Amino acid sequence: MPLATLRDCFGLLVAGPAPLALDGSVVAGLPPRMVALDELRDLLLAGSCPQAVRDAVWAVVIRRSRRYGGPWTVGAAGMALPALHAVCARLGGYSDLDRADVQAEVLTGFLEAAATVRLDLPRIAVRLRWAAYRAGLALTVQQREAPRPDLDLFQTVAAAETVQSETVQSGPEQVLTDAVAAGVLTDAEADLIAATRLDDLPISAWAARHATAPRQASRLRERAERRLLHHLTGPAAPSQAPRPPAGEPSRRPHPPAGFAGSLPPTDEPARAVARALA
Numbered sequence: 344m345p346l347a348t349l350r351d352c353f354g355l356l357v358a359g360p361a362p363l364a365l366d367g368s369v370v371a372g373l374p375p376r377m378v379a380l381d382e383l384r385d386l387l388l389a390g391s392c393p394q395a396v397r398d399a400v401w402a403v404v405i406r407r408s409r410r411y412g413g414p415w416t417v418g419a420a421g422m423a424l425p426a427l428h429a430v431c432a433r434l435g436g437y438s439d440l441d442r443a444d445v446q447a448e449v450l451t452g453f454l455e456a457a458a459t460v461r462l463d464l465p466r467i468a469v470r471l472r473w474a475a476y477r478a479g480l481a482l483t484v485q486q487r488e489a490p491r492p493d494l495d496l497f498q499t500v501a502a503a504e505t506v507q508s509e510t511v512q513s514g515p516e517q518v519l520t521d522a523v524a525a526g527v528l529t530d531a532e533a534d535l536i537a538a539t540r541l542d543d544l545p546i547s548a549w550a551a552r553h554a555t556a557p558r559q560a561s562r563l564r565e566r567a568e569r570r571l572l573h574h575l576t577g578p579a580a581p582s583q584a585p586r587p588p589a590g591e592p593s594r595r596p597h598p599p600a601g602f603a604g605s606l607p608p609t610d611e612p613a614r615a616v617a618r619a620l621a
Contacts, residue, residue, distance in 0.1 A: 344442065344443050344446055345443060345446040345447045345450050346424065346427055346428060346431065346446045346450065349417070349420055349421060349424065349427075349450065350421070350424060352417050352421070353380075353381070353417060353418065353420070353421025353424065354381075356380065356414055356417060356418055356421065357379045357380050357381040357382075357418075357421075362379040362380070362381075363379065363380050363414050363415070363418050364377040364378055364379045364380065364383075365377070365378050365380065365383055365400070365403060365404065366378075369403060370396065370399045370400055370403060371396070371399070372392075372393060372395075372396040372399075373386070373396065373400070380404075380418045380421060380422055381421070383400060383422065384421070384422040384424075384425075387400060387401075387422070387468070388425065394465065394466070397467075397468060398465055398466065398467050398468075401462075401467040401468050401471075402462040402467060404418065404419050404422065405419060405457055405460065405462060405467065406462065408457055409457075409458060416454065416457070419457055420450065420453060420454065420457075423453060423468070423471060423472070423475075426468070426471075426472045426475070427446075427449055427450060427453060427472075427475060430449050430472065430475050430476045430479060431445050431446050431449050431479065433476075434449070434476070434479045434480060434483055437483050438483040438486050439486075440482065440483065440486050444482065445479055445482065445483070448478050448479050448481075448482040449475045449476070449478060449479040450475070451478060452474050452475040452476075452477060452478020452479065453471055453472075453474060453475040453478075455474070455478070456470070456471050456474030456475065457471060460474070515537075515541060516537065516541070518575070519533040519536060519537055519571075520533070522571055522574060525574070527570055527571060527574040528567055528570065528571060529567075531553070531563075532563060532564070532567035533567075535549060535560065535563060535564050535567065536564060536567060536568065536571070539564065546560050546561055546564065547560075
């Protein structure tokens with residue numbers, strides 16, 4: 344945690360025989376000796392400490408932080424630790440942000456203010472605290488106003504996509520696939536219907552691909568379509584398709600590109616199949 348790290352670093356600075364200290368003689372109202380910064384912090388927090396002494400001490404510490412950086416910047420932040428902890432505790436009740444993020448933002452706000460705060464105005468420590476609070480508050484407000492995912496919306500979209508997927512799967516191609524699985528059509532018959540009815544492939548082209556006479560392919564398609572129509576509109580028990588002749592190719596149906604629009608106007612069995620599939 345950022346403030347825990349700051350506490351440890353500050354503790355090292357004020358420990359040992361030569362702690363980071365301020366000569367009390369430079370500020371009226373302090374003991375005329377070297378005062379370690381942790382002791383100096385406790386003196387400033389005492390209710391009996393005059394505001395003028397607080398401002399004078401903070402002005403010296405902030406000037407040294409700006410001039411020397413490093414230890415004095417850590418020392419200034421360490422002296423403000425009680426205030427920074429109080430700010431973080433107050434902000435923690437208004438958001439579910441990670442405590443480390445809040446502490447880091449509050450500490451950053453304090454350090455940025457320490458580099459720019461006016462030292463000729465009273466209540467330096469109060470203005471530094473408010474700067475730290477505003478930084479943390481800005482992060483909290485940003486988190487609270489950020490858009491959040493609507494779980495109900497995601498579930499609705501997922502359900503709609505599932506319905507759409509099921510609708511797509513129940514199209515003409517799926518009907519032909521189910522007819523093959525039910526034994527109503529052979530693979531070759533389903534492929535013939537899909538290629539010539541759905542993909543607008545001329546039956547002569549399909550016959551050439553499969554080394555079959557166009558007339559034989561046409562009769563094969565007519566018988567298959569009548570059987571499919573009976574399966575779709577007749578009794579529930581499907582009729583069994585005849586086994587394909589020896590050497591007849593066996594393929595799965597092509598993807599649909601359209602169905603009823605490709606049928607000749609005089610092909611009534613095929614049109615009936617199209618209406619059943621629709």
